[in-house]
Amino acid sequence: MAAESVLISEVGPRDGLQNCKGIMPTAAKQAWIAALAAAGLKEIEVGSFVSPKLLPQMADTGEVTRAALDLEGLTVAVLVPNLKGAQLAVDAGVHKITLPLSVSETHSLRNLRRTHDQVIDEAKAITAMLAELPAEKRPHFEGSLSTAFGCTLEGAVPEATILRCAERLVEAGCHEVGISDTTGYGDPKSVKALIRSVRGAVGDDMVTGVHLHNTRGLGLANALAAYEEGIDTFDSSLGGLGGCPTAPGASGNIVTEDLVFMFEAMGVSTGVDIDALMKTREQVAAVLPDEELYGFTPRAGLPLGFAAANVAA
Numbered sequence: 001m002a003a004e005s006v007l008i009s010e011v012g013p014r015d016g017l018q019n020c021k022g023i024m025p026t027a028a029k030q031a032w033i034a035a036l037a038a039a040g041l042k043e044i045e046v047g048s049f050v051s052p053k054l055l056p057q058m059a060d061t062g063e064v065t066r067a068a069l070d071l072e073g074l075t076v077a078v079l080v081p082n083l084k085g086a087q088l089a090v091d092a093g094v095h096k097i098t099l100p101l102s103v104s105e106t107h108s109l110r111n112l113r114r115t116h117d118q119v120i121d122e123a124k125a126i127t128a129m130l131a132e133l134p135a136e137k138r139p140h141f142e143g144s145l146s147t148a149f150g151c152t153l154e155g156a157v158p159e160a161t162i163l164r165c166a167e168r169l170v171e172a173g174c175h176e177v178g179i180s181d182t183t184g185y186g187d188p189k190s191v192k193a194l195i196r197s198v199r200g201a202v203g204d205d206m207v208t209g210v211h212l213h214n215t216r217g218l219g220l221a222n223a224l225a226a227y228e229e230g231i232d233t234f235d236s237s238l239g240g241l242g243g244c245p246t247a248p249g250a251s252g253n254i255v256t257e258d259l260v261f262m263f264e265a266m267g268v269s270t271g272v273d274i275d276a277l278m279k280t281r282e283q284v285a286a287v288l289p290d291e292e293l294y295g296f297t298p299r300a301g302l303p304l305g306f307a308a309a310n311v312a313a
Contacts, residue, residue: 006232006263009044010044040271048079048081049080069092081112081122097126100146149186169202177206181210183215213253219253239298
């Protein structure tokens with residue numbers, strides 16, 4: 001059943017910036033995250049604990065994380081590639097960690113330099129590490145099925161492989177399994193079908209979020225399809241920044257401004273002040289002048305008389 005409200009998880013400070021040519025200064029990242037939180041975003045992926053040699057844009061994730069933790073009511077999320085990254089995330093005090101498992105093993109080797117078995121071993125090690133922590137200090141642990149709708153390096157991935165990866169993540173101790181269209185290959189029909197299949201394998205409660213790209217212009221259509229299947233958590237990026245550095249041509253996260261407008265126009269509350277959200281776009285544009293920002297809503301403006309669902313409520 002479709003929800004009356006949804007959670008928009010902003011991934012721009014991580015997935016957006018990792019694909020940018022320039023490096024946003026730490027203070028600018030912190031100001032951006034604070035502005036997003038003030039606009040009503042309740043969950044923000046603030047960075048990733050990866051080697052700064054691989055992604056220099058993420059070198060200050062620890063500092064950015066600690067500042068974000070001072071923002072009241074914000075769930076601070078990060079991406080981690082392995083146990084070492086998860087330990088750094090725990091030391092920083094994050095609320096949520098995501099470990100990506102590319103169902104395309106070719107992409108997994110390119111992205112994490114690990115086979116499926118090796119990623120699952122990392123997931124098990126992370127679970128064991130978290131189990132030793134006091135309950136109140138354990139972050140939520142998500143395993144993400146990356147390249148779930150196809151891979152630019154390998155092509156289509158058999159559904160049996162996808163479902164087995166999902167099952168193995170759960171068996172390894174992940175608290176939930178996310179579905180990620182890393183390459184923008186998904187369409188509304190395939191999104192609905194895969195959500196049903198993965199839920200059939202691991203349980204409805206284990207699949208609540210999706211990470212969709214707008215590479216071929218189907219991002220919002222796919223988000224709506226996922227919503228109709230009962231998904232209530234959606235990743236998106238301000239201005240559509242981002243993509244995947246290790247999946248050639250996989251540009252374009254869903255634009256947060258457009259996603260919020262779609263849901264609010266439908267009467268589905270996001271809790272986000274869309275006017276305040278669009279003002280944060282100006283901050284990003286000023287700091288990253290060479291990056292193109294996408295989105296129809298910021299350019300067209302809100303319709304005359306528009307009343308957001310969260311305001312009306």
